[in-house]
Amino acid sequence: MGHPITVATSLNQWALDFQGNYERIMESIKIAKERGATLRVGPELEIPGYGCYDHFLEGDTTMHSWEVLSKIISSGITEGVVCDIGMPVAHKNVIYNCRIIIHNGKILLIRPKMWMANDGNYRELRYFTPWTKHRQWEDHYLPRFVQAVTGQSKVPFGDAVISTNDSCIGVELCEELFTPASPHILMGLDGVEIFTNSSGSHHELRKLHTRVNLIREATQKLGGIYLYANQQGCDGDRLYYDGCALIAVNGRVVAQGSQFSLRDVEVVTATVDLEDVRAHRATSSRSMQAASAERYHRVEVPFNMTSGTLDDVDESADVGLASTRSFDVQYHTPEEEIALGPACWLWDYLRRSSTQGYFVPLSGGIDSCATAVIVFSMCRLVAEAAKRGDEQVIKDARRMTGEPADSKYVPKDPKEFCNRIFHTCYMGTTNSSKETQDRAKYLAQAIGSYHTDMNIDSLVTAIRTLFSLVTGKYPNFRSQGGTNAENLALQNIQARLRMVVSYMFAQLLPWVRGKYGGLLVLGSANVDESLRGYLTKYDCSSADINPIGGISKTDLKKFIAYAQTAFNLPILKSFLTAVPTAELEPMTETYVQSDEADMGMTYDELSVFGRLRKIEKCGPYSMFTKLVHEWGYFLSPTTIAEKVKLFFFEHARNRHKMTTLTPSYHAESYSPDDNRFDLRPFLYPARFPWQFAKIDATAAKLPDRSNQPPLPQAEQRYDEEAEAKIHKD
Incomplete structure (x- = not known):
């Protein structure tokens, strides 16, 4: 006895794009109805877009949202289907994050969000107030132009549910699923059988498992149908919302x-089949709790959610009669997530910024290599979509490549499309090696980018000469007898000149090729280098956006190993085996610059420091005590103390660099991204005299266990915790 009653939607909405958001909502309702659905739910704040931020404080945002909702209602498209649509609502001069439940041209209920996401990337309490009157509702008086459309002067506003002829629907908003006492529990005990969840959940590596587990748990003990709709795409910021709408029973x-x-x-x-829900709930313990459950106000609507029997189902409707069977959730590996998430984010950014492509300075190292391969992954996705006949993708690709309006061009070959929109450049100096130059050239050939190669020694010499003319002093590298100050200044000027050259080439390369417009410059500093501050302020890590800025060096290496086979790029093997180096100092017979030697710590250690600092909320002393237990079987307490102190010293003294960090794709839960995800000072007592003294005193008292066998599971702890850690929406 199958009943076609459910639908969940993923939409690629754009903050403040009211016209585009309206069209996408209308299209989703149309598709849902064509498939025989009687309930359609969309992502959180889908009318204005989730990422409006302080624009939510503007009355215009709420007013335009009502205008869009009125246009949806007056279109007649909600006839025969219950639609759950998201927008901000000002009730009694208080702004709430709301779901508007509409049916047959009427507003049934406005359900405000009760628990806000207000940490990490989220600042909902800055704009919205939570509804604290649980199981209570009030009259909300509609704007006059909305009254003219619906014929209603007021509608219920608050924590209530929708009662149809044959079932009951309850609303849960995003963060409410992640709270310990989620609303679906109490609603389910009061007889709600269908739960909707409209979400604005961003992508982080390895995060989907958490989301799926919570959705399963929502109805595993309780019973019920859970519809999860999520935003998908870049709506104008560092976050990529990864969709993955789900239906669970x-x-x-x-x-x-x-x-x-x-x-x-x-x-x-x-x-x-609703009977599956009722059978699942037929247990004594659940019935005893339900019998004493507090009552929700029910907004009654004379509408049948179900079709009655299987015989009543329209044969032409694509309702998926076999979908009640268990479904194996598809998870991407972290390497696939890196290949797909940042690539989709780059595509949205490129098409919505109305630019003609990307520019990347290729150094021959693994970071800029990973950035380039992600762009190539984007081109692969575009080619696949074009082959499927995706009209919007083809239209956007034609604009980027400068094709005329009547062009028949279809970007079916990723290398050919890559050559049109992706530009790479190797900027060498006398300190650069032939190996890095060749790796950059051969990578560009393999992915098809438009590549240029130059030597910028003349620019470096000009700056050194200028400095000498003004001051009478000529700076030298350390290997040439110079001081540390001279050595660092000469390294930094090479890095900063590359940034200046990058922007000039990004602005003019399309013109060189007989095209119009400009290119966006991509940065390639990974999350570990940002955490340590191992980058030059305003060097070629300064760019328009950075697709790898939230990804660890360890994960980037795994991604390159994956892409070598998955994308058929044998050249990537040479990047994996190369020693990471900035190539900013002269090489000698006894010295070759190395990133990890310069940093004083390995990239793997940086990942551990980052997770302890951000996720475990450790200061210097608590980090030391944790690592003594984790690393004490192969490092002495004093060695661990020195590593922890060095990390906090370098992190603190370089924190100012995060204030100018290129906007980066958020992918890692220990990102140091300033003012968005990681709210910390940028002026520190970097030597932490009190904290470091306590570490030294404790380390001196502890026994050295570095030659003893490891404790059980010690080596695996951080990998396991990374998988299991709950990242809140």
């Missing part, structure tokens, strides 16, 4: 949308 996932996609509208449907 009694703890079983029965439908899943794509996690990374170039599509603007994706609708996921499933056919479920």
